[in-house]
Amino acid sequence: MRLPDGLCYYSDSLAALVESLNQASEYSEYRKVVMPQLNILVGTMYGGALDVAEQVKPLFEAAGYEVNIAEQPTLDDVTSDDGVSLFVISTTGSGDYPGNFVPFVRNLSDQSPALTSLRYGLIALGDSSYADTFCGAGRQLDALLEEHGARRLGERLEIDAMETFMADDAAVPWVETWIDEQLKGA
Numbered sequence: 001m002r003l004p005d006g007l008c009y010y011s012d013s014l015a016a017l018v019e020s021l022n023q024a025s026e027y028s029e030y031r032k033v034v035m036p037q038l039n040i041l042v043g044t045m046y047g048g049a050l051d052v053a054e055q056v057k058p059l060f061e062a063a064g065y066e067v068n069i070a071e072q073p074t075l076d077d078v079t080s081d082d083g084v085s086l087f088v089i090s091t092t093g094s095g096d097y098p099g100n101f102v103p104f105v106r107n108l109s110d111q112s113p114a115l116t117s118l119r120y121g122l123i124a125l126g127d128s129s130y131a132d133t134f135c136g137a138g139r140q141l142d143a144l145l146e147e148h149g150a151r152r153l154g155e156r157l158e159i160d161a162m163e164t165f166m167a168d169d170a171a172v173p174w175v176e177t178w179i180d181e182q183l184k185g186a
């Protein structure tokens with residue numbers, strides 16, 4: 001049957017739309033299957049840790065990772081698959097977790113899921129003028145993750161605001177090495 005001209009136009013456009021939707025969903029399936037996922041979980045009061053996360057994100061993408069930055073981290077970010085996570089977390093108060101990170105820690109302590117398939121890296125931002133509580137949140141988080149069976153890849157990076165004015169000056173080279181030494185082939 002021959003469709004009227006106007007209908008033909010709509011039918012062609014519809015076919016093109018369906019085709020591009022198919023391609024888009026094939027691409028997202030492809031990315032799920034082929035590209036490993038990396039979650040960056042951020043704990044920040046003033047945005048410094050988020051800035052670090054945004055600066056290092058392209059390094060992971062260049063290494064073939066699909067990167068998600070979690071600004072309000074939840075347990076789902078670390079329990080949904082056996083991916084790799086990077087925590088970037090500052091300290092506030094007297095060794096306290098930043099407000100946006102408190103629900104994550106509370107749920108981890110309350111629900112106590114096994115995190116045995118979680119491998120992670122940790123960048124802690126702090127200020128050594130706070131002496132005893134230097135990088136307190138990052139250190140506590142590291143201990144808590146280990147208690148739940150997660151495995152840290154490499155050493156924790158601690159960035160001291162007294163020594164490093166721009167945190168990404170320390171974070172970027174650390175992440176480059178972390179990718180090379182810990183992620184490739186991990």
Ligand SMILES: Cc1cc2nc3c(=O)[nH]c(=O)nc-3n(C[C@H](O)[C@H](O)[C@H](O)COP(=O)(O)O)c2cc1C
Nearest residue numbers: 044045046047048049090091093095126127134135
């Ligand atoms: C009110 C306040 C309390 C802080 N307490 C600590 C602390 O106990 N230990 C520490 O190492 N750094 C402490 N810091 C320093 C911050 O962790 C540091 O400046 C960090 O780079 C801030 O990162 P953010 O912008 O992601 O929050 C404190 C900073 C402020 C403003």
